[in-house]
Amino acid sequence: MLLKREILEAIQRGEISLQFRRWTRPTVKTGGTLKTKLGLLHIGRVEQVSPDDVSLADARAAGFADLGEFQHWLASMKEGPLFQRIEVSFRAPSP
Numbered sequence: 001m002l003l004k005r006e007i008l009e010a011i012q013r014g015e016i017s018l019q020f021r022r023w024t025r026p027t028v029k030t031g032g033t034l035k036t037k038l039g040l041l042h043i044g045r046v047e048q049v050s051p052d053d054v055s056l057a058d059a060r061a062a063g064f065a066d067l068g069e070f071q072h073w074l075a076s077m078k079e080g081p082l083f084q085r086i087e088v089s090f091r092a093p094s095p
Contacts, residue, residue, distance in 0.1 A: 001019070001021060001027050001028050001034060001086070003019070003036060005037065005038070007019075007063065008036050008037065008038045008041075009038065010063055011041065011088055011089070011090050012038055012039070012090040014089075014090070015063065016061065016062060016063045016088070017061045017087060017088060017089060018058055018061040018062040018085060018086065018087060018088065019062060019086045019088055020051075020054070020062055020070075020074075020083065020084065020085060020086070021080075021083075021084045021086065022077050022078065022079065022080035022082065022083050022084075023080045023081075023082045023084060024080050024081060024082065025082070026046060026082065026084055028043045028046060028086060029043065029046060030043065030044065030045050030046045031043065031044075033091060034088075036094075037094070038090075038093065038094060039090060039091065039092050039093040039094045040090075040091040040092045040094075041088050041089065041090060041091060042088070042089045042090075042091045043086060043087070043088060044086075044087025044088065044089065045085075045086075045087045046084055046085070046086050046087075047084065047085050048082055048083065048084055048085075049083055049084070049085045050083065051074055051083055054067070054070060054085070058085065
């Protein structure tokens with residue numbers, strides 16, 4: 001799962017706790033970790049959801065101002081059969 005630096009920094013500050021991805025197959029799993037440029041992320045629950053089930057609270061937890069901004073981002077994503085809701089948190093900085 002590739003994340004832009006600005007997203008990683010917001011996760012590190014605790015401002016973002018969710019990510020959404022459309023995949024052919026998941027690349028992270030519940031309880032796992034992800035090594036990034038800023039450090040190690042903890043992957044919480046990973047679940048398949050419908051984009052229509054994303055709430056305003058979910059959109060905001062993912063760093064979007066509102067559902068309209070989330071929908072605009074979603075329209076720019078590549079197509080894939082799995083839409084995943086991924087809980088993320090910062091675990092440790094890079095050594």
